Amino acid sequence: MPEHDVERWQELYDRAFPQVYRALVAATLDRDRALDGLHDAFEEGLRHPPPDDRNLEGWLYRVALRKTRRGLLRAMREAPMTEFSSDDPTAAVVRRLEVGRLLALLTERQRTIVVAHYYLGLSQEEIAAALGVRRGTVSATVSQSLTRMRKGEAEHV
Numbered sequence: 001m002p003e004h005d006v007e008r009w010q011e012l013y014d015r016a017f018p019q020v021y022r023a024l025v026a027a028t029l030d031r032d033r034a035l036d037g038l039h040d041a042f043e044e045g046l047r048h049p050p051p052d053d054r055n056l057e058g059w060l061y062r063v064a065l066r067k068t069r070r071g072l073l074r075a076m077r078e079a080p081m082t083e084f085s086s087d088d089p090t091a092a093v094v095r096r097l098e099v100g101r102l103l104a105l106l107t108e109r110q111r112t113i114v115v116a117h118y119y120l121g122l123s124q125e126e127i128a129a130a131l132g133v134r135r136g137t138v139s140a141t142v143s144q145s146l147t148r149m150r151k152g153e154a155e156h157v
Contacts, residue, residue, distance in 0.1 A: 027115040037068035110145040
């Protein structure tokens with residue numbers, strides 16, 4: 001691999017890792033799986049770089065999320081959000097905003113789309129392209145997800 005490609009990916013790692021990692025933790029509710037998936041995504045990017053440099057963070061998120069899917073639902077049932085350590089800064093933010101509890105109410109697909117849209121700032125078109133669905137599906141999923149989260153918030157009060 002050319003040296004400039006390795007340097008480019010190192011710069012991307014330094015720049016994008018914290019944000020994409022937090023987004024994966026929020027989407028998967030599993031820090032270890034998120035970390036493994038993100039490292040796997042960076043390795044894949046080194047071996048098979050995306051066709052262009054537009055929205056590399058979104059590409060990393062999509063690839064890492066795909067890599068974390070195996071056994072994710074089982075892991076979520078076995079390790080609820082409350083098992084995060086109290087000194088974990090990511091968990092503190094998630095707890096403070098109650099986002100973790102509300103995201104846990106969503107299906108994996110809903111969580112993936114909500115996190116990509118609101119946390120990573122991807123447009124509905126970008127999410128649709130990344131997940132291989134129509135933009136209308138993304139729009140409807142965001143709407144349904146917000147409704148489900150509002151109901152969960154109302155029930156919690």
